[in-house]
Amino acid sequence: MVSHPEVRHISRCSIKPEFVSEESKQRFHLTPWDLSLLSAHYIQTGLLFSKPIATNDPSITIIDNLKDSLSRTLVQFLPLAGHLVTHKQEDPPSYSISISLDCKNTPGVEFMHAVADVTTSDILSPIDVPPIVQSFFPLDKAVNHDGHTLPLLAVQVTEILDGIFIACSFNHVVGDGVSYWNFFNAWAEICRTINGKQDHISCPPILQRWFLDGHGPIINLPFSHHDEFIDRYRPPVVLRERYFHFSSQSIARLKAKANTEDNTSTISSFQALSALVWRCVTRSRRRLSSHQKTSCRFAINNRSRLNPPLSPDYFGNCVQPAGADATVGEVLNHGFGWAARLLHDAVSGHSDSKVRESLEAWMRSPLIYQFRKHFDPSSIMMGCSPRFNMYGCDFGWGKAEAVRSGSANKFDGKVSLYPGREGGGSVDLEVNLPAESMTALESDPEFMDAVSPSQHQTH
Template sequence: MMDTPILQRVSECFIKAKHSTQKSNQICHLTPWDIAMLSAHYIQKGLLYKKPEPLVNQHDFIENLLEKLKHSLSLTLSHFYPLSGRLVTHKTKDPPFYAVFVDCTNNSGVKFIHATLDMTISDILSPLDVPPIVQSLFDHDRALNHDGHTMPLLSIQVTELLDGVFLGCSMNHCIGDGTSYWNFFNTWSEIFQAQGHEHDVPISHPPIHNRWFPNDCVPPINLPFKHHEEFISRYEAPLMRERIFHFSAESIAKLKAKANSECNTTKISSFQSLSALVWRCITRARRLGPDQKTSCKLSTNNRRRMEPPLAEEYFGNSIHTLGAGTARSGELLGNGLGWAAWKLHLAVVNHNDRVVLGWVREWLECPLIYQLGRYFDPYCVMMGSSPRFNMYGNEFGMGKALAVRSGYANKFDGKVTSYPGHEGGGSVDLEVCLSPLVMTALESDQEFMDSASSPSNTH
């Protein structure tokens, strides 16, 4: 058996914002949503591209690509200036005070890495399971967001494969959520494609940097800690298998029709139906006792649920882990798909401005920092990310990406990450992380496999 090739780092540098503004020379205060992420991992998502054909000169191609990526990144950072800063903790003993914020005046820049890996696109996409080498396509492996005190808040790694290029991005989760992350990525792509202009490119969705605080909350937030060891813990994921399952638009439409028919309604959404299927089938694969409680959690965007709503361009965190459904295993599996889907539907419908504000006020009274190893119980299914994010619209001179992949970050047994399917049209890819025994059982689950298939973008 041949040894797996090792990733080689060719070069690294720091990219700074092309232009500074009055706002980019200030302090960026963190909200409760942001601070709660201090002990979680960076967001790690990336896109795999095929090298153009025919390619006359490999060296010229990659050097030209790197130069364009750096230039467009510099222009993009002028809009997303907090990413160039560093986290700072300010504390005093008398009176006691402890606050974490982003120092944007410290324009240290973002890290930019060029690496090579002697593997092909097929080596990455063809195996049934996502190969562990994918984790090396991202910088900041296992880094916690609190590490942003000394590490860049954003790191880009461009890995050259034999026939492709992987563009991996690691962004500090205290700075923004998935909506913010993909707005950054989309804007970078937009500016890259418009290169050749002498002046700055107008962008479609300028980020909004005025961070949201309740009316009676004046930042910075004074935390009840004396040292970061009181709220930071390192998390090491157990041995897991990670696999991508594809759900066509037709398959999801059938699930939605089935769930709504069973409940005599039309209100259950496609994603609620799909999440219900995943919750049921993973619970069955775990072979839990009938009285064992199990739950399904959804990562929910708060922006449009608030009154008045926050703009989608709001740059920061505005997410909630919604405990969408709790049931005993026997109850969940003894009822149909619609029963589970309706529980998820009700939780989503009831997640409104009052609930969002209630969580924020409770947090301010007793600040909670999410601990990966303790926050999710071993019987839960956690649905993260969103198939609504524009992932495949990001082009960097190599056409449409072949696939989306993620790094080590924020994964545990029962974590399911959703992406749009490569062909679009409402199709969805799910990245499922499970213990080896449970994954094997899921692959033999007829209800699940009748709806799922392997992604078609494996070449």
């Protein structure tokens, strides 16, 4: 039997903000976008770096610097140091959830230091993501509602033989992908300037939550117990997880092809790539009938779509799902540009008025997303974004080698988009499919003709 490498935990501690003023101790109310994610998993994304050079002072380790800079960063990202609280009232009946910050009675941020006898090549060279990567992430299987008793942010720093992996499990109720990467970049910024003790960050977060006029800040949910809306979903089959690289030239060709086929110039790179994935993944699911419904969903950032717009530094959730529906036969029998047009229309129709209408509808009938109910194995969900500044996270050791994610929020048809390391509009796709469907995708000419060689894979 082949033995697999294991992650060994060296230490564990709680990191709290360097200081919290009395006026900062408060209750952070949650919006419909925040509350709708109570049953989803934490965001789990991390960065792999080459082995950092030791600090000039041998008494100060890289781990010390990461802890110190994290404590300083939390001063500006206070909700991450809090915990969820449920407020119930009998008369009149009410059930609300918020973030409470009281540094004397709060878990703070969990920080773990670990080691593993693997190399960068062991992580990046295999065709499928090796299982050890999931062991780099804390709070496995936790759903966001668990933030009542678990920390809202947990960090694991794993030293490997020739590098270091920084992984965060970030409660999705606290913020979306934009918020996550704003935090990660702020932490890196403070860490790389820590010798000068600078706590300034380029993009301070805006912590004040945005609510629809006439609603909030306290939102009462129509529940009496969390068992009514929590579903601890795990995929019913083992999924293969693989990365596919698309160079900027390949993305440009896809965009040009989609626009040519649809006789337009308005289809974006994201819409073209998503249409390709929708078509090819649908084709790889060979048991689907032509009349079966399928959809391509993605999360739209509402910050710039609201009128007036919210700041890019708004800290919280400001995304909602959108997408297109069709039958399997329509997606496969029409051209590539047809599918891209459907996705373009879904994005262009996502206006300020539509956002507000959807929030009004949510207030009338609150919905907590559950994978089992709201995602089906004939559809795909495009998550994350290649616009996030992942490779700009410089802790003082230079650019990361790669982005990888944990097991959270993964199911048949979940696809995550990351920027390619070389930049320039290149994209890495993380695709999760059952083995049979992944094998079919790997032999799909339309898909593989668009895939570019990866600098990491040797196969």
